[in-house]
Amino acid sequence: MSLxxxxxxxxxxxxxxxxWQIITSxxxxxxxxxxxxxxxxxxxICVDSEPKVVRRLRQQVRKGYFRDANIISGQRGRGNNWAYGYRDPCSGPERSLLERTMESFRREVERRDCYSGTVILHSLCGGTGSGLGSRLCEEIRDHYPAGHLLSVTAAPHESGETPLQHYNALLCLSWLQRYCDGVLLFxxxxxxxxxASTTDKKSYTSSGLQPAVSLPAMNAHIASCLAGLLYPVYSLKTKSxxxxxxxxxxxxxxxxxxASMKYLHAVQACRRGTAFWDKVTSSVVQTVPRANPQxxxxxSLSVLAVTRSSQDYxxxxxxxxxxxxxxxxxRCVSWNPFPVHCWTDPQNILDPSNHSHSLTVCANHSSAADLITSVLGRARTMYDARAYLHWYRRYGCEDGDFHEAFNTLDSVVEEYTNLGQQ
Structure with a gap:
């Protein structure tokens, strides 16, 4: 099988x-x-509407990592607008990003001995990540219905990154609910x-303050959680x-x-030295959201724990x-007879040094409803005020798209809210 x-x-x-830095190392x-x-x-396949980010990936093409035909970029951004990214208009003889991406995707599927599914990395906020990402999920599901589809999604800061982020998140989440099998939210x-908690506490600026967490450090944390969950484990390998x-x-x-509840929450703890797993577990569970704002x-519907340790088993x-x-x-639901799953591996890919161990926990947790409720509330306030709607209508997004998105996510929130009562 291949993905x-x-x-x-x-x-x-x-x-x-x-x-890929973790994997190739x-x-x-x-x-x-x-x-x-x-x-x-x-x-x-790496796609962006602007060339600046994929230029770095092209450097890795020369090292033999990426396929040159799978580095796809445009010449102008999507204005942090879901509708612009979803419609993906093109000018002149140039083919759209959607066409070029699906063509590369078809070729990659044909290279597989057995296509099993796709993992898509994107955000809820930007026009390309949210809009084009939603459209690609829709197209892949329509053309390759037998394959799985897992979305790894970065959600914007609640304080705000762009004026349109709540509309973008609303529409993107509703598309993910329709077309993806699972959504891993960060x-x-x-x-x-x-x-910030993993930053070296001894590194301070001249003013005595701990330096701000960089964007690469945040991306590295997400990638570390992904590696903890998705890098091959001994538990799922063949007998050979x-x-x-x-x-x-x-x-x-x-x-x-x-299918009505597919939003996942991940947390990770890494340690060196003797493997005191109870302490590692305590450091994980103390960060789990306990209750909603009310x-x-x-x-939780179910929980998966993945342990990796250089101290064998x-x-x-x-x-x-x-x-x-x-x-x-x-707080796993009582009606699920086997709510906790466990995978183990004797190699810690996150820290190959001796005496290192990591615990990555992923849960289908009702705290996802808190984020979705926040998105719904702010997007509905903007929609009722008719704020910024002209930017979406300009690219063919209609009131019906918003109404359907509101209804879809309202149903998701209701399902998670009633999770503990079933």
Whole structure:
């Protein structure tokens, strides 16, 4: 089995660049097999409406990592406008980004011995990541319905990044709900806190303040969580210890059994030294959102724990206590008989040094409803005031698209709100 990685927009390509740095630094060619073609090039398509970000990727083409035909860029951005990115207009004889991307995608599928699905990296905020990303999810689902589709999505800061971000997030989330099998959400505010907590506390500026967390550090954190979850694990390898790239699809199977609830929350802890797994677990669960702003307790449909340790299988000694702690801390629903899943691997790809271990936990958690509720509230306020709608109508987005998006996400919030009562 084999999968295709699709990086869309500035955010998606920057996260992808950090991800591939982790993957290509691994010394085990057998584990890298699911991510590379037979000619040794990466199974990735990188697309952006502006050339500035993909220029760095083109440098890696000369090193033999990416396929030159899979680096696709335009000459002008999409104005942080979902409708502009979704419609993807082109001028003159130039083919649209959508056409060029789908053509490269078709060729990549034909190179696979067995196409299993796509992982798409993008954001909810930018015009290319949200708009073109939504359109690509729709096109891939229509043309390749048998393949899985996992979205890895960066959500904008709640304080605001662009005036149109709430409309963009509203429309993009509704498209992901319709066409994707799973959505791994990384809110920028949460990523910022996680990245800050891992910054060297001894590094201060001349004024005595700890330096601000950089954008590459935030992208590196997201890529680290992805590697913790999706890099091949021993638990899913064949008897001959060959990885066939099941990790993304097993993650969907474990965590997204119900089509109405597919939004995932990930957190990670990495340590060096003796593997005290109970302490590592405590550092993970203490960051889990406990309740929504109204004080209603959150619940989880299911939880996946992935442990990687250079100390062989030391986790197995603490396995039962760790999984029990995760089950209670994430408040798994009582009607799911097997709510907690566990994968293990004797190699820590995140830190290959001796005596290092990591725990990455991914959960189908009702805290996703908090982010969606915030997006709904702000987008509805703007829509009722008819603010900025002309920018969307200009590219063919109608009132019906907004109404359908509101209804779709209202249903998602209702499902998650009632999760603990079922």
């Amino acid at each position: 295709i990685w699709l990086q869309v927009g500035q955010c998606g390509n920057q996260i992808g660049q950090e991800w 691994s010394g085990d060619d057998a584990d890298r097999y699911p991510y590379f073609s037979r000619d040794g090039l990466i199974n990735a 809110p920028n505010d949460e990523v910022l806190k996680r990245a 210890t060959i990885s066939i790239g099941l990790e993304p699809w097993e993650l969907i199977r474990c965590l997204c059994p119900m 004080g209603r307790l959150h619940h 030391s986790f197995l000694l603490s396995r039962d206590s760790v999984l029990t702690k995760l089950k209670h801390s994430y």
